[in-house]
Amino acid sequence: MELQDYWRAVRNHWIGVLLLxxxxxxxxxxxxxxxxxxxxxxxxxxxxTGSSDNAALGSVTDQLAKSRATSYIAVAKSRATxxxxxxxxxxxxxxxxxxxxxxxxxxxxxxxxxxVAESASPKEAQQLADAWVAxxxxxxxxxxxxxxxxxDGTPRIVPQESAALPGSPxxxxxxRNLAIAFVLGCxxxxxxxxxxxxxxxxxxxxxxxxxxxGIPVVASIPTAPTLRHEPGAAATLALHDTDEAGSAAAEAxxxxxxxxxxxxxxxxxxxxxxxxxxPGDGKSTVAANIAAALESTGQxxxxxxxxxxxxxxxxxxxxxxxxxxxxxLTGQVSVEDALQTPAGFxxxxxxxxxxxxxxxxxxxxxxxxxxxxxKLAQDHIVVLDAPPLLPVTDAALLSTATDGVMLVxxxxxTVDAELETCLGSITTVNGRVLGVVLNxxxxxxxxxxxxxxxxxxxxxxxxxxxxxxxxGA
Numbered sequence: 001m002e003l004q005d006y007w008r009a010v011r012n013h014w015i016g017v018l019l020l021x022x023x024x025x026x027x028x029x030x031x032x033x034x035x036x037x038x039x040x041x042x043x044x045x046x047x048x049t050g051s052s053d054n055a056a057l058g059s060v061t062d063q064l065a066k067s068r069a070t071s072y073i074a075v076a077k078s079r080a081t082x083x084x085x086x087x088x089x090x091x092x093x094x095x096x097x098x099x100x101x102x103x104x105x106x107x108x109x110x111x112x113x114x115x116v117a118e119s120a121s122p123k124e125a126q127q128l129a130d131a132w133v134a135x136x137x138x139x140x141x142x143x144x145x146x147x148x149x150x151x152d153g154t155p156r157i158v159p160q161e162s163a164a165l166p167g168s169p170x171x172x173x174x175x176r177n178l179a180i181a182f183v184l185g186c187x188x189x190x191x192x193x194x195x196x197x198x199x200x201x202x203x204x205x206x207x208x209x210x211x212x213x214g215i216p217v218v219a220s221i222p223t224a225p226t227l228r229h230e231p232g233a234a235a236t237l238a239l240h241d242t243d244e245a246g247s248a249a250a251e252a253x254x255x256x257x258x259x260x261x262x263x264x265x266x267x268x269x270x271x272x273x274x275x276x277x278x279p280g281d282g283k284s285t286v287a288a289n290i291a292a293a294l295e296s297t298g299q300x301x302x303x304x305x306x307x308x309x310x311x312x313x314x315x316x317x318x319x320x321x322x323x324x325x326x327x328x329l330t331g332q333v334s335v336e337d338a339l340q341t342p343a344g345f346x347x348x349x350x351x352x353x354x355x356x357x358x359x360x361x362x363x364x365x366x367x368x369x370x371x372x373x374x375k376l377a378q379d380h381i382v383v384l385d386a387p388p389l390l391p392v393t394d395a396a397l398l399s400t401a402t403d404g405v406m407l408v409x410x411x412x413x414t415v416d417a418e419l420e421t422c423l424g425s426i427t428t429v430n431g432r433v434l435g436v437v438l439n440x441x442x443x444x445x446x447x448x449x450x451x452x453x454x455x456x457x458x459x460x461x462x463x464x465x466x467x468x469x470x471x472g473a
Contacts, residue, residue: 005197024182038169045160049154077099101128239292273386308363364394396425405434
């Protein structure tokens with residue numbers, strides 16, 4: 001994986017990533033809060049051999065003291081020394097347990113011994129360190145001069161520095177613990193995001209579609225309140241909206257219109273099927289907006305409601321849905337009588353679904369349907385709103401009667417297997433896939449960024465030459 005793949009994984013699963021990091025830091029804080037404070041006091045002593053006026057003898061005794069200091073570390077950690085301290089301070093513990101609270105070290109090439117004593121109380125830690133140095137001196141004298149006081153040249157422990165009263169605990173260390181928890185949380189969150197991305201088969205961006213299937217994404221439609229409407233209610237077209245979100249969606253449909261016009265310059269598609277893998281992907285909304293975008297250039301456009309199972313076009317454009325495609329295909333009315341011009345349009349006409357038949361697939365796959373599309377496409381651009389591909393085969397049948405299919409998928413909802421099945425259904429009948437429309441794309445998944453980058457605003461007039469920063473950049 002490249003760096004951008006890791007970033008995309010974190011961005012796609014940012015909620016889980018954030019929860020893991022916060023949870024790990026909270027666990028680190030809780031762990032720190034539950035720990036008993038431990039104070040550490042440091043006392044020191046050195047190994048002496050008495051004074052001497054003889055320089056040569058002094059050098060020998062200094063080397064002797066250094067070698068003895070190394071050996072005295074073991075004496076300092078002995079149970080005998082610990083027992084002496086217990087007797088001195090009147091502690092209620094065992095020598096082995098007490099030794100575990102003591103650390104003894106010798107700085108390199110010195111005769112010093114540092115004693116670090118740990119305790120839950122600052123005063124007890126101070127007393128324990130000082131008592132330990134004194135007890136070590138007793139044990140060394142018992143070893144080096146068992147018969148009496150040490151003579152000159154005999155190694156002994158001389159207390160050098162008394163322990164200071166600790167002002168703050170040596171552990172726990174909140175800053176260190178939280179830093180470790182944060183780093184651990186980041187690593188866990190990154191692993192979680194990468195694992196989720198590896199197992200997540202949802203198509204979120206144009207790159208996902210193009211890299212997996214090699215099919216162009218002709219447009220990415222951003223999420224916009226304009227494009228939402230209740231079933232059966234008239235659709236609000238993005239080109240007629242004036243708010244910023246609607247402007248971005250309108251520009252996306254204009255881009256889709258341009259891509260359609262230049263898809264094949266010598267033979268641009270005159271009839272196209274708009275379908276999707278499942279209901280709810282927004283194919284009817286996309287079909288209505290494509291038709292409106294094409295009509296805005298002055299081209300004559302016909303929008304056909306070919307979803308004879310759940311027709312929506314008549315309600316979306318507020319036209320009569322009683323007479324439509326089924327009536328034309330069965331010869332009950334002529335196509336000219338069935339076509340209707342919605343309010344507010346001059347070059348767009350709508351052919352509603354008409355009465356819902358018992359055999360939609362037979363009607364849509366009939367020769368009459370093919371003839372109708374070919375006739376209308378001579379003088380119009382024909383857009384067919386077809387049923388979803390996964391539940392029924394209607395859209396695949398229509399693909400053979402048109403110049404191609406535009407597949408509408410939902411960003412972050414459609415999985416790769418669904419799109420693969422749809423492509424296979426169209427390929428099986430020798431249909432042509434013109435491209436994919438990625439619908440409901442959030443700002444962080446839109447690789448093209450906001451249209452504000454190019455200077456578009458509500459009035460769509462160019463802004464100054466200085467670009468506006470893209471969201472998320």
